[in-house]
Amino acid sequence: MSLATTSTAMVGRDAELAVLDDALRRATEGEPASVLVGGEAGIGKSRLTAEFRRRVATDATVLTGWCLDYGSTPAPFGPLPAILRGALDELGDRADEAAGPGRDALQLLLPERGGAPVDRSAMRPEGLRETIANLLEAAAAIRPVVVVIEDLHWADAATLSMLSFLLRALAGRPVLFLLTCRIDEVRRGGAVRTFLAEAERARLLDRVTLGRLDALGVRDLVQGLRGPIDDAALARLLERSEGVPFFVEELLCNVRGPMPDTLRDVLLARFDALGDDAKRVVRLASGSDGAIAHELLVALAGFADERLDDALREAMGAGILAVRDDESYGFRHALLREAVHDDLLPGERARLHWAYADALEAAGGSASALAFHWHRAHDSPRALGAAVSAMLQAKNSYAFSTAARFGELALELWDQVPDAPQVAGLDRIPLLAQLGSILRNGGDGERALTVVSLALGEIDTTTVDAAVHARLLRDKALYLQNLGRAGSVELLTEALAVIDGCEGEERLRATLLNYLGGRHLTGARLHQAVATSDEAFRIAERIGFDNAMSVAANLRACSRIHLGEVEAGLADFRLSWEHATDHDAQLRYRVNFADTLNMLGRFREAVAVAELGVEHSRSLGVERATGSILSHNMIEPLIELGEIARVEAAMASDLSVRTLQVFRMYSTMSHLRALVWRGGITEAAELLRDWRATAEAVSEVERQVWYSLRDVEILLALGAGDPVQAAEALRRAIDDSGPRLAHLCRLLLEGARVVADLRADGEAELAAATAESVRTAWSDLPLELQIPNWGVVLTAVLDADAEALAAAIPVADAEDIPVIFRPLVRLELARVRVAAGDRVAATDIATEAAEIAEKLGHDRLQRRTAEFIEAAGLSRAAGRGVQPADAVELTAREQQVLDLIAEGLSNRQIGERLFISGKTASVHVSAILRKLSVSSRTEAAVAARARD
Incomplete structure (x- = not known):
């Protein structure tokens, strides 16, 4: 028999093939379905994928790429060229149109597509991955696509980053990613392990782990290779191979000698049997990370053609080498290459x-x-x-x-x-500067900071060019900013001092001033931000630097609005747009302007501006990358508008893979808000616990994060039915001695909900104190930040006045008021109507509140409204006879709670007295109000006296 022994039939993998078949079915039906096939070397991962490719070849486009073993410095995007060439072949003449605006970026991976040289200054990092996603999506529109990536354990970081993006970008498309990986060889803390952990945690990958064959599986494999085997030989083979299919095949090839004792001997057994020429060719091939081209092998071997052909035939006949893509040769199994190379x-x-x-x-x-x-x-x-x-x-x-x-x-x-x-x-300092920038763009902020600090420590400030020194200081400031740490202001100030008086550095000076103005803005040093941006604008205007003028006006606009100079700030935004002559300035304008409109309650306009930004990013071919930031900028106003389904869809397709710490923070806060809206209180609380330490640290330098953290604390407490805790978070925000931003306006409006829930839970004293604190803080706001309609709703809810609440209903129904106040104002008016004895009017208005809350899908408002309607008996027909209080049967616990209500205790105080939670006390109170057919704690107290 030939030494090349390889099974043609798949053995013992029916269940795994069924999983892959099902994954392709789900992908075809529009479900996210990608699979990681894991297992040790030789277990049959590639054999499984080969069988799957054969099975689906007529129904799907199969694109295969290999990660290559380049040691510690792999080539970038190893498997992608082969995959892209397959996608382009599938699309044919439609390829360029399908690739989209960033099609020229393909030349970076496929040089053969090049006509004119690539203009990298006009390209963005996001353009390449957007283009690849477009191609795969277009190919999948023809028929389902299976993307096979072999040997992920050797993947370079660029491939992993691209794959993270594609798994998200193409989720729900008829694209199945099938990855193979030696899980046991993935280093803990390494890039591949991190990628796998993130992908599986985000449910982007299902894992199929191939186990070793049992005795029956080994018998079937052996019979397929060489016929029946006796029990003794099978037991010996099973013991030696330990059920690893590749080792079974290798051991079976050693038919002429004793069974090898070590794995290395197993792997080298057929190599040792080769002639000298064949051995030389195999050794030469072992130096290649992947397949070795025929021309290169000719050059290395130094053999005549016929002699080389004979050596190759012998190596292939022994099952060591195999032909790859008609132009090259590769080892039949990576373990063989490793064994031969290690034997040198x-x-x-x-x-x-x-x-x-x-x-x-x-x-x-x-x-x-x-x-x-x-x-x-x-x-x-x-x-x-x-x-x-x-x-x-x-x-x-x-x-x-x-x-x-x-x-x-x-x-x-x-x-x-x-x-x-x-x-x-190049010199060492420029190398360090380049490396720092590369590390930062690659998402390794800590290492970037280390490298730029090393560069600053090595420069001789007496001889180095001032601009080089200033740029290093600027870089360190940016890396600290990206990590959410302090120190950027001092570094930027030093950089400005370094170039002070230097001729020809006005562009750099304007840029540094804008960076410094941005740091003052995020740190809420608003007057300094305005002054710094003013200076940047004047310098940029003098030299005709439009981009810097746009950024300076943008920063000044944000700062002035936070100071309460709203009209002046909006005028600066208009000026910023006038000078936004490049894509970066235009996208930055739309990001900040959308955020500002949302802050001012102009929610629908905020969504429109963000949508224009998304369209702009689409035209640049970066919709799934830079455009995802603008997509996120739509989330907060959409939450305020109550379009929670759109919010959840946007979050489900959040494509940020590696982004700045601060942006991840904002994304997380919005995720928390959406969870609370839907009633996912436990998940939200766990997420906040995970992020709190980071959020608190970042909030030291990013004041907006501080406000965002207080906001989610209030929302989470209200969603959990704990208005006392919400009041405490609100008090911290109001009493904080730090600088104030316009975000306080929205927190104060949320204070109306806090007060309403406190009153409903019997916390009358705390409700009154909180209401007074909110009123005072609102009146202390600059007049231009006292948004008129917000003030109408806020005052009506705080005062609980029937006439004011009735007048506030049409105001709350407008689109410049957060939509949650539509049911809230009605609910509070219903409470007032019940207290006044007008149960018919209360029933109508409470029913409206319930319908709106249900339509919005807001969990807490739905429950609050339903509890009130039930407790007040508004669901029963008006005028129905009511049992006398002394005729109503209460449980012993309910009677205890009723007695404490009569003493004037709140739910929290009742819980403390009876050693139960405040929430349990609230349940008992609702049951008592329902049984007594009363709508308030006051009426319950009167009924309690009637029962005595």
């Missing part, structure tokens, strides 16, 4: 990689491959030059994490090369 002596290994690097360099090979091979060959100068080139190439392809690894390799090699600046083509 250190000197042999270094010479092998030197030969690879020399041949690749002569052929114009990629910088990433050259860096890998020169490094393994211990040629530090050549490895340094290649590493710097690979870093820049990966950066230009937006593979920032991969670029960072090559940059760190360059730093590692720097001191080993005497003339490093000449070899690298």
